[in-house]
Amino acid sequence: MTDDPIITARGLRKTFGRRPALDQLDLTIERGAAVGLLGANGAGKTTLLKSLLGLIPVDAGRCTIVGEPSPMLSRSARSRLSYVPQSPGQFPWLTGQAMLRYVSAFYPTFDWTYARDLAARWKLALRSVIGTLSPGQQQRLSIVRALSTRPEVLILDEPIASLDPATRIAVIDELLRERSRRVITIVFSSHLIGDLERLCSKFAILADGRIAVMDDVPWFRQLARVNLDGDENILEHLAIPSATLIRKNGNGRRVVVLGRAGIEHLSAAIPPQVRAVVDEPDIETITSEWMQ
Amino acid sequence: MDAVSIALRILGRLLFYRPLIAVLLMLVYLVTALLLATIEPDKRGIIIGIMGGFQAGGLAALLTERIRRFSFTAGQLGLPDHARIMRLAQAWFLVLLMMSPAIVATLLGMQPLRAVAILGMATAAGIVLATYGGWWLILVPLIGRSMPLSDWLALPAVQAVAVAASAWVIWRWFRLPRSAERTGGISPSLLADAAHERASLSEDPAGLLSAAAQSGQTPNSSAAAPRLQINLETGRSLPSVLALGFGYSVAIAWRAVLYGIGVAALVLLAWHASHGRRPEALGYIIVTAACCLALVGRMQGVLQRLTRTSMEQSLLRLSPQWPEARQIKQAIVQTTFLVQRGSIAVWAVTSIFAALLGWMDKRYLIAGGVAVAGTSFAFSGALFAVLARRRIREWHLSTIAEVILVSAGALAVVFVGSLPNLHALYGVVLMVVPPALALCWYAMAPLRLPLDVDPRAVQPFER
Numbered sequence: 111m112t113d114d115p116i117i118t119a120r121g122l123r124k125t126f127g128r129r130p131a132l133d134q135l136d137l138t139i140e141r142g143a144a145v146g147l148l149g150a151n152g153a154g155k156t157t158l159l160k161s162l163l164g165l166i167p168v169d170a171g172r173c174t175i176v177g178e179p180s181p182m183l184s185r186s187a188r189s190r191l192s193y194v195p196q197s198p199g200q201f202p203w204l205t206g207q208a209m210l211r212y213v214s215a216f217y218p219t220f221d222w223t224y225a226r227d228l229a230a231r232w233k234l235a236l237r238s239v240i241g242t243l244s245p246g247q248q249q250r251l252s253i254v255r256a257l258s259t260r261p262e263v264l265i266l267d268e269p270i271a272s273l274d275p276a277t278r279i280a281v282i283d284e285l286l287r288e289r290s291r292r293v294i295t296i297v298f299s300s301h302l303i304g305d306l307e308r309l310c311s312k313f314a315i316l317a318d319g320r321i322a323v324m325d326d327v328p329w330f331r332q333l334a335r336v337n338l339d340g341d342e343n344i345l346e347h348l349a350i351p352s353a354t355l356i357r358k359n360g361n362g363r364r365v366v367v368l369g370r371a372g373i374e375h376l377s378a379a380i381p382p383q384v385r386a387v388v389d390e391p392d393i394e395t396i397t398s399e400w401m402q
Numbered sequence: 403m404d405a406v407s408i409a410l411r412i413l414g415r416l417l418f419y420r421p422l423i424a425v426l427l428m429l430v431y432l433v434t435a436l437l438l439a440t441i442e443p444d445k446r447g448i449i450i451g452i453m454g455g456f457q458a459g460g461l462a463a464l465l466t467e468r469i470r471r472f473s474f475t476a477g478q479l480g481l482p483d484h485a486r487i488m489r490l491a492q493a494w495f496l497v498l499l500m501m502s503p504a505i506v507a508t509l510l511g512m513q514p515l516r517a518v519a520i521l522g523m524a525t526a527a528g529i530v531l532a533t534y535g536g537w538w539l540i541l542v543p544l545i546g547r548s549m550p551l552s553d554w555l556a557l558p559a560v561q562a563v564a565v566a567a568s569a570w571v572i573w574r575w576f577r578l579p580r581s582a583e584r585t586g587g588i589s590p591s592l593l594a595d596a597a598h599e600r601a602s603l604s605e606d607p608a609g610l611l612s613a614a615a616q617s618g619q620t621p622n623s624s625a626a627a628p629r630l631q632i633n634l635e636t637g638r639s640l641p642s643v644l645a646l647g648f649g650y651s652v653a654i655a656w657r658a659v660l661y662g663i664g665v666a667a668l669v670l671l672a673w674h675a676s677h678g679r680r681p682e683a684l685g686y687i688i689v690t691a692a693c694c695l696a697l698v699g700r701m702q703g704v705l706q707r708l709t710r711t712s713m714e715q716s717l718l719r720l721s722p723q724w725p726e727a728r729q730i731k732q733a734i735v736q737t738t739f740l741v742q743r744g745s746i747a748v749w750a751v752t753s754i755f756a757a758l759l760g761w762m763d764k765r766y767l768i769a770g771g772v773a774v775a776g777t778s779f780a781f782s783g784a785l786f787a788v789l790a791r792r793r794i795r796e797w798h799l800s801t802i803a804e805v806i807l808v809s810a811g812a813l814a815v816v817f818v819g820s821l822p823n824l825h826a827l828y829g830v831v832l833m834v835v836p837p838a839l840a841l842c843w844y845a846m847a848p849l850r851l852p853l854d855v856d857p858r859a860v861q862p863f864e865r
Contacts, residue, residue, distance in 0.1 A: 165716045165852065189722035195713055203649045212646060216721030 116141040116263060116295050117162055122171035123319075124157055131157040132168070133319030139297065144289060146306035146327075147299040149316035150401040155299045156196055158316065159267050162297075163193055176263060189219060192261035194269045198248035202241030206234055206251050210258070217259045225258035232280060245272040253281060257288065263295045270300060278302070282309050303394040315400040322400045323354065333396045334373055338364040340384035350379045355399055367399050405483075409490030413498075416468045416491065417461055422702065425802055429809060430457055447512030454503025455524030461499055462528030465492070466578065470532075473579040477586025488579035496572070500525050519561040522568035529575050640725060640733040641740055647718055650707045652740040654747070662748035666692070667755060674761055683766045686756055690770040693749035694777040700741040701781045708734075708853055709794060715852035727849035734789065735841070738782045749774050769816045776812030776833055780805045783837030786844035794853045800840075807836045 117139040124132040131154040139145050149155045160166045162173050164180035173180045178187045201209045206229070214220035229236055232250045240248060249272050256264060264285075270278045282305050288294050289309075300306055306313065307327060314324040333354065338345060345364050350356065352372030357365045368376070373388055380386055418424050434453040438446055469488055476484040500521045507517040530538070545554065554560050645652045666689040673685030718724055725733075753770060756762040784801040791798060811832025818825040 160716075163716075163720060165719070183720075185722040188720055188724070191720055193717065193720055195716070197713055200713055200717060201647070201649075204646075213717070213721070215643075216718060216723040218722065 114141045115139065116177075117173070117175050117297070119158075119162065119173040120171055122158070122161060122168055122173060124154075124161060124166070124168045130319050132161065132171075135171070135316075135320050137173075137314065137321050137324070139295060141295055142289075142293045143312055144285075144296040144298065144310045145324075146303070146310035146313045147297060147316060148301070148303070148306070148313055148397055148401070149299075153316045153401070154319055155316055156267055159193075159265050159297065159299060163191065163265060189217065189259075190262040192256040192259045192264050194249075194252050194256045194264075194266040196267040196269075198245050198252050198269075198272060199240060199243075200248075200252060200255075203239070205239055206236035206243070209240060209251070210236070210255060213255055214258075219260050221258050221260050224260070225254055228254045228257065228284070232277065246274060246277060249273060250277060250281075253284075257284070261294070263297075265297045267299050268301070269298075270302060270305060278305055285309055303397060307393060313397060315397060317400050327393075329369075330393050330396060332370050333367055334370050335389045335391055335396065335399065336366040336368065336373070336376060337387045337389065338366060338380065338384050339387075340381075344381060344383055348380065348384070350376065352376070352379075357399060357402065359402075365399060367396060405487060405490060406494075409487050410494050412487060413465075413491040413494045416465055416472070417495075419468070421802070422698075423461075423464065425805055426460075427457065429806075432806075444511055447507045447510035447517070450503055450510055451507040451512050451517050451520045454499075454507065455520045458499050458503065458521055459524035459528035459531070462495070462525045463532040464528075465495055466529050466532035466575065469578055470582045473582035474586035477583035480587065485579040485583055489576055492576055492579075496525070515558070515561050515565070516555070519555065519564045519568075522572070523564050526568035526571035529571055640729060641737045644730070644733050645737065647714055648707045648711045649714075650704050650741070652737055654744045659744045659747050662693075662696070662744075663751050666748060666752040670752065670756055670761065683762065686752075686762055686766055686770060689752050690749060690773050693745050693752075694773055696745040696748070697742050697774070697777050698781050700745060701738060701785055704737060704741055705785055705788060708789070712852040719851055727851075730849055730851060731845065735786075735844075738785055742778055742782075746774060746778070772812050772815045772833075776808050776815075779833055779837040780808035783808065783840040786837070786840040789850065789853075790840065790844040790847040792850075794850060804836050804840060808833050 115138045117137065119135055119137040122132045122135040122137075123130065135158065137158075147155050147158070157166065161168050162175055162180055164173075164175075164183055167181065175183070176187045176190050178184060183191070201212070204212065210225055210229075214222065214225075229251075232254065234251055234254065235243060235247060236251075240251065243251070249269055253266075253269055256266070270281055273281065285296060285298075286309060289296070296309070298306060298309060310327055312324060312326055313330055315322045338348070342362060345358075345362075348356075348364065350366055350368065350372075352375060353366045353368045355365075355367040357367075359365050366376075370390070376386065376388075430453060434449065437449050437453070441449060469492070473484065473488060504514075504517040504521045507521075508514045542551070545551070555564075641652050669689055670685050749770065753762070753767055757767055783804045787801045787804055788794065788798065791800070811829040811834075814829030814832065815826050818829065
């Protein structure tokens with residue numbers, strides 16, 4: 111991985127009617143990174159990915175990908191990108207074979223040897239009409255299409271939700287293999303954090319139309335959670351400098367997310383009237399704190 | 403909201419799911435109003451009866467197809483109370499679109515039994531058309547051979563039999579929601595990679611596969627093996643390339659053309675055999691109307707595919723070899739002409755056939771040509787106007803105005819007089835100018851692909 115940013119977004123804003131999907135969003139992804147994009151349903155993950163690719167116009171802000179503004183990508187920039195959309199059944203009127211043949215006509219770099227090999231390994235029914243395949247097969251085919259163009263930047267929008275565990279593992283393994291062979295930047299939106307944890311070097315959590323937090327995966331792993339209970343006036347004015355997130359939950363208590371190193375200094379930060387219960391949950395529970 | 407009100411709303415949704423239907427209905431009302439204004443008062447009841455019959459028959463065919471499809475899905479999902487609501491919607495249809503015109507026709511002087519017979523037969527014909535296809539229409543001229551159809555319909559015994567037969571068809575029609583739900587409920591989903599399911603289905607004697615196919619649940623297998631040579635360098639094959647990527651076809655379906663010519667020739671022959679030299683014009687009008695409908699269907703099909711393939715358009719737009727906006731626009735304009743070739747060929751061959759045999763006088767041939775050209779211009783213009791707009795919807799006020807203006811122009815040319823006549827010249831202008839303006843608008847507007855893009859934000863970046 112290099113420090114050279116391959117995807118940037120500055121002050122991105124996109125509204126649907128009156129509802130803002132993205133609101134002053136900033137994002138930088140370095141070349142060679144594998145970023146897991148997390149967020150609640152409807153948080154704007156698909157909107158962000160489409161904006162980055164220039165597939166939907168934004169109301170304000172600017173984004174670039176492979177060094178070019180997203181809405182006006184040149185041919186050479188487009189040849190370095192690939193996208194796996196959320197809905198798996200693209201070109202449902204064609205057979206898998208015909209679809210790959212069709213798409214390959216638009217990509218001079220399309221790697222047929224790799225496509226055939228991957229299709230064989232993933233047991234794809236290439237002679238069947240795509241519309242008659244199960245969602246899992248359709249999604250595998252979509253990933254084969256995207257990988258066979260040999261992209262430098264691969265954007266995947268919830269591509270593994272409809273896959274069985276064995277295929278999910280196979281997809282992640284294939285992406286890991288690609289990462290080990292060459293420099294490829296991956297942006298992978300998913301709710302399956304266990305899979306993302308295997309693949310990604312970073313997590314970015316989208317909440318309230320912005321990137322609420324983005325850091326290396328090991329940083330998320332060392333986070334702890336503290337539940338604070340006590341008088342509302344005291345809780346309201348409580349300041350915990352080492353906290354990454356302070357959230358008021360439904361029963362008025364505060365949930366504080368902070369690094370494990372910060373727990374040692376926590377007793378100094380909270381008054382004796384406040385009861386603190388420290389919890390060290392798994393990475394899925396920790397990341398979900400930003401989505402509530 | 404009670405079930406009766408829900409059923410009325412559902413009827414509206416089922417019938418007017420596309421604005422084209424409302425537009426066609428408005429045209430029927432426009433023609434009815436014109437006829438009522440020009441005809442003697444004692445014939446107004448008959449006009450209401452006949453035009454109401456066209457309306458009831460057409461909408462009954464649409465409704466039957468929609469009920470079958472919706473009930474099939476409702477059966478798959480196990481929706482409660484769906485069949486009862488559908489039956490109430492059917493009852494509303496009969497009250498509003500069959501009985502009401504019959505009452506109006508009776509009040510305007512038509513015999514009540516005759517009014518009910520015409521409206522009931524038209525409704526039943528629409529239902530039978532949607533259920534069994536249109537092959538039986540060939541019987542109409544054969545029956546008319548011994549005696550004109552109007553004379554047949556004037557006989558009280560025939561009216562009584564027609565009413566009874568129509569009542570039987572309509573009564574059977576009320577069982578459609580339940581039977582389609584039952585088929586949907588037991589129909590399995592057919593996945594190509596589920597070999598075990600297919601193995602069990604091949605042993606299934608209940609014919610569920612054909613039921614599912616009839617309900618549109620299985621894709622057309624002919625789309626499975628495209629044999630297209632994609633040559634993006636020359637750009638000559640671009641309309642075909644776009645067609646393959648967006649899921650329609652620009653090639654002439656020669657088998658369908660030959661079939662269409664055969665059926666049209668058969669209709670003309672049957673009409674000629676039963677009516678002699680002069681009245682075969684009605685047979686020719688039917689053939690021309692069928693060609694016009696086929697034209698509309700092809701262009702609407704292209705528009706639907708363009709509006710429903712946003713994901714495919716996104717993927718292709720991201721590819722490095724995706725052509726420039728100008729080339730895409732040219733290809734889409736070419737597409738609108740290419741998809742019309744088959745229907746126009748059927749009409750042209752049929753017209754030449756009728757003209758060579760001396761069955762048709764020049765007046766009817768010109769009227770037919772104007773009708774086909776008007777349909778082509780109106781719906782091509784409507785397509786360009788839709789694609790030129792910032793927000794893509796199937797129909798806008800501008801597209802409706804386009805169709806109405808061109809239709810008015812065509813009517814002026816056909817009914818007002820020959821070309822030296824100034825009114826006919828106005829008609830030609832009305833036929834040509836709105837589609838030409840729509841084409842210019844499309845040429846100047848930024849390309850909207852994928853079609854759900856709001857291009858205001860893209861425009862500054864377009865090169």
